[in-house]
Amino acid sequence: MEKSKQLDIVPLGDRAFLIRFKDEERARSWYFAARIRSFAGVDDFVLAYRSAAVYFNPDRVDPDELVIDLESIEPRAVEKQPAATIVLPVLYDGADLADVAERLGLSMEDVINEHTSRNYHVFAIGFQPGFPYGGYLSERLTGVPRLESPRSRAPAGSVAIAGRQTGVYPSDSPGGWRILGRTPLRIVDFEREIFPIQAGDSLRFRSIDRDEFLRREGTLLDPNIDT
Amino acid sequence: MSLLIVQPGIRSTIQDLGRSGYRRLGVPPGGAFDRGSLMSANALLGNDSAAACLEIALFGGRFEALDPTAIALAGAPFQARIERDGVVIKELRVPCAASLAQGDRVWIGGTPWGCRCYLAVAGGFQTTLVLGSRSSERSIVAGEILPARSSFTISKHMRNPQLCVSPHEPIRIVDGPESDYRARSYLNRLCEIEWVAALDSDRVGVRLDGEVGGIDWVDDSDRPSAPVAPGAIQWTKAGPIVLGVAAGTMGGYPHIAHVITADFDRIGRLAPGNRVRFQRIELSEARRIDAEERRERLAQLKRVAATHENAHYDFK
Numbered sequence: 001m002e003k004s005k006q007l008d009i010v011p012l013g014d015r016a017f018l019i020r021f022k023d024e025e026r027a028r029s030w031y032f033a034a035r036i037r038s039f040a041g042v043d044d045f046v047l048a049y050r051s052a053a054v055y056f057n058p059d060r061v062d063p064d065e066l067v068i069d070l071e072s073i074e075p076r077a078v079e080k081q082p083a084a085t086i087v088l089p090v091l092y093d094g095a096d097l098a099d100v101a102e103r104l105g106l107s108m109e110d111v112i113n114e115h116t117s118r119n120y121h122v123f124a125i126g127f128q129p130g131f132p133y134g135g136y137l138s139e140r141l142t143g144v145p146r147l148e149s150p151r152s153r154a155p156a157g158s159v160a161i162a163g164r165q166t167g168v169y170p171s172d173s174p175g176g177w178r179i180l181g182r183t184p185l186r187i188v189d190f191e192r193e194i195f196p197i198q199a200g201d202s203l204r205f206r207s208i209d210r211d212e213f214l215r216r217e218g219t220l221l222d223p224n225i226d227t
Numbered sequence: 228m229s230l231l232i233v234q235p236g237i238r239s240t241i242q243d244l245g246r247s248g249y250r251r252l253g254v255p256p257g258g259a260f261d262r263g264s265l266m267s268a269n270a271l272l273g274n275d276s277a278a279a280c281l282e283i284a285l286f287g288g289r290f291e292a293l294d295p296t297a298i299a300l301a302g303a304p305f306q307a308r309i310e311r312d313g314v315v316i317k318e319l320r321v322p323c324a325a326s327l328a329q330g331d332r333v334w335i336g337g338t339p340w341g342c343r344c345y346l347a348v349a350g351g352f353q354t355t356l357v358l359g360s361r362s363s364e365r366s367i368v369a370g371e372i373l374p375a376r377s378s379f380t381i382s383k384h385m386r387n388p389q390l391c392v393s394p395h396e397p398i399r400i401v402d403g404p405e406s407d408y409r410a411r412s413y414l415n416r417l418c419e420i421e422w423v424a425a426l427d428s429d430r431v432g433v434r435l436d437g438e439v440g441g442i443d444w445v446d447d448s449d450r451p452s453a454p455v456a457p458g459a460i461q462w463t464k465a466g467p468i469v470l471g472v473a474a475g476t477m478g479g480y481p482h483i484a485h486v487i488t489a490d491f492d493r494i495g496r497l498a499p500g501n502r503v504r505f506q507r508i509e510l511s512e513a514r515r516i517d518a519e520e521r522r523e524r525l526a527q528l529k530r531v532a533a534t535h536e537n538a539h540y541d542f543k
Contacts, residue, residue: 011510012485013456013487014485014488015488018453018454043248043250044250046454046477048451048476048477050453051451051454053250053453053454055247055250058514058518063514123451124452124477125252127477128475129249131253133452190358195252
């Protein structure tokens with residue numbers, strides 16, 4: 001079993017490796033460095049919190065050689081890699097907003113101010129295609145548990161929180177996070193294969209009124225405009 | 228030019244070999260849960276091995292050819308027959324290829340063992356490509372029409388490759404990324420006893436019922452999720468789950484073991500109630516078996532394609 005000195009690499013089955021880091025920031029720097037290099041036989045790199053995975057095709061690359069290549073990645077060189085900051089407009093009228101405020105001992109306005117007051121790292125994209133896991137919430141917003149039983153339909157665009165994380169549902173799906181509001185924008189276009197939010201990006205929310213919501217409803221998020 | 232779904236079966240979906248390169252966007256690979264059988268069905272018609280087929284789980288359904296259509300079936304030995312004007316004109320034995328005349332219906336029933344079979348048409352189903360694949364998790368419904376090319380083939384049968392593997396052979400696994408004391412005790416338990424595939428298993432995961440044993444379960448739901456892959460065996464309070472082809476790209480439960488690629492199709496062949504055992508092997512051994520398996524599969528598909536005349540298209 002491969003055990004690297006420089007990197008904590010462990011096998012993820014016989015066709016992938018998992019690389020673990022001390023913290024989210026190190027994982028992100030390494031991931032960015034890995035993504036800009038091209039590796040023969042690598043199908044995909046995935047970033048999730050403090051780890052990254054590399055999926056390879058054994059017909060095209062020898063796993064032992066791949067490990068050596070992965071170890072040669074210099075994360076420091078790209079630590080300053082500018083990640084996109086995406087600003088997502090949100091109408092804060094979510095079904096759980098009042099309940100969240102009450103649980104946290106805040107007013108609804110406080111919840112909105114707290115939620116829009118900082119940039120969140122997108123630690124991973126997962127759960128469903130295009131769902132960004134953002135974090136971490138400020139201490140005042142942290143600690144609201146998931147719904148005891150997930151709702152059968154969290155509508156597309158729902159902006160929600162759970163624990164110390166925040167996320168956005170790209171399409172209608174069952175969901176257990178608490179919904180604070182909704183963005184009028186579509187955050188994924190499956191047919192045209194456009195995924196504007198990527199792991200490693202930075203995400204911020206901006207409170208909007210109903211007029212703006214209606215004006216922009218259904219438009220695709222454009223990272224060049226919504227920054 | 229297509230196949231009309233008269234009765235859709237229980238959980239029939241369109242599958243090919245799935246999509247790669249989209250995991251970082253949260254898109255699972257998907258594709259056939261028994262890739263070997265999908266490739267066999269395609270080989271019987273001389274299709275590209277990745278052509279889209281109908282993946283049938285547990286119970287088949289009834290499908291009507293709106294045009295002359297060459298079909299093939301491979302996978303578990305589902306009952307199957309061709310009907311013309313409500314009369315059975317031919318019994319089919321999986322794996323096989325056959326031709327449907329316009330208006331003929333193919334009926335597919337249940338299977339004495341196994342879980343999935345693949346219905347191929349010459350050239351593959353021409354449903355919508357999304358992110359480079361036709362794989363979809365949406366079950367087909369009655370009245371739907373699956374687009375296909377008009378074609379015919381000579382009837383043929385092949386030996387079922389699934390018969391070469393005894394279902395009593397343990398499924399081989401390598402250690403997962405979690406290697407702390409607790410993960411080790413889960414892993415030991417996993418290999419100790421026989422498990423039973425649970426009723427609520429699907430393409431996302433096969434849940435295993437069994438005596439979990441006296442291992443303390445520690446709920447650490449705060450731990451950050453990590454990337455996973457089909458074949459990952461996660462340990463939950465209710466017991467182990469083997470992640471399937473449609474599982475999400477990340478997981479939060481302890482990832483204690485991973486099914487080797489060469490045995491992964493056998494997970495897709497588990498029907499609820501089937502028994503299964505696991506056996507730990509070294510990673511180097513898993514890789515050697517994987518390489519051998521890929522060589523053999525290639526050779527086998529070439530043999531099937533070479534010994535049979537391929538499907539002919541009826542271009543109009």
